[in-house]
Amino acid sequence: MNLNLEGKVILVSGGAKGIGGAISKGLIEEGAFPVIIDPSEKEGKALVDLAEGKALHLPFRLFSADQAKEVVDHTMNRFGKIDGLVNNAGANDGVGLEKGSPEAFAQSLANNLFHYYHLAHFSLPYLKKSKGAIVNISSKTAVTGQGGTSGYVAAKGAQLALTREWAVELLPYQIRVNAILPAEVYTPMYESWIRSFPNPHEKLEEINQKIPLGKRMTTSEEIAAMAIFLLSDKASHITGQHLYVDGGYTHLDRSL
Structure with missing residues (x-):
């Protein structure tokens, strides 16, 4: 299937390793130009080499709105457009209710959630022009709970809520917004x-x-396949959806 992604510029946070790395690699294989936002120098360089230079690695951790704006500015200076955004970066940091603190909770929420908003906000003027797409990588923990990780789960739940909110707000611009919920990857x-x-x-x-x-x-490549499909024109009438790529882990009886 030709997904018509050739030449499309896609921001991928946490795009050098794991799920993000698989998304970046898949985009390269489809002829897209990923902007790999990830502090991992070695893995980022390897992906840029794989793309024969038709990719950009920006070693940012996205701890501030200014860094997100800088990512967008670098992307526009290099490619002159943005066609899609994959919000993926984050870490299950174990900041719980019992073993945690208000300060640690606030920091966990900031680390796992705020850059999703920041990248979407600063990319929006360019996504309007391209009628692009946003894919938010969330987690099954947002709907099942896990225990001992209040900050991370609060962020993941908020990502699902923002997916629906942005899908509504961006309808006039034909910008599609969807979320993927991995389980065990x-x-x-x-x-x-x-x-x-x-x-x-x-x-x-x-x-x-x-x-x-x-x-x-589930493999990282299986999550990537869904993300890349959602970024493509083949998913042109899909928006506001929470899609589970988890081998039935979240909803099926695990005793089967």
Whole structure:
């Protein structure tokens, strides 16, 4: 299927590794020009090399609105347009209600949520011109809870709410806004968490057995495939949706 993404400029936060890295790579394969917003120098350079220079790596952590504006300014200086935005960067930082503090909660919320708004805000004038698309990467924890991670889950829930809010607000400009909810995806960050257990292999197998479809984790490439489809003209009448790419983990009976 030709997704007609050739030459499209797409911002991807956290775009060098894990889910974001898979999205950037998939966009390159489709002929798009990803703007990879990620502090990981080695992985970012590898993706730019893969794109034969038709990509831009910006090593920002997006801790402030000014950094988001700088990303957009760099993108416009290099490519002169923005056709899409994938908000993806974030980390499950374990700031809970019991083991946490108001200050840590506020910082977790800022780290995981604010840059979604900042990038969308500063990209908006250019997305209006291109009638582009926004894809927000959220998490199943926004609807299931997890325990011990209030800041992250609050941010993920807010991302789902903003997806619907922006879809409504941006209807007059034909800008589509959708969210993807991954569940268990074996990213480098997930691998680090698995390795924190006394028996990592056993823990991983225990989790796999709870995933209904195939008893395996979703791959980053499977999340990327949905994101890239949603960015494309093939998804031209899809907006305001929360799409689960999780092998049935969230909604199906895990005893099956």
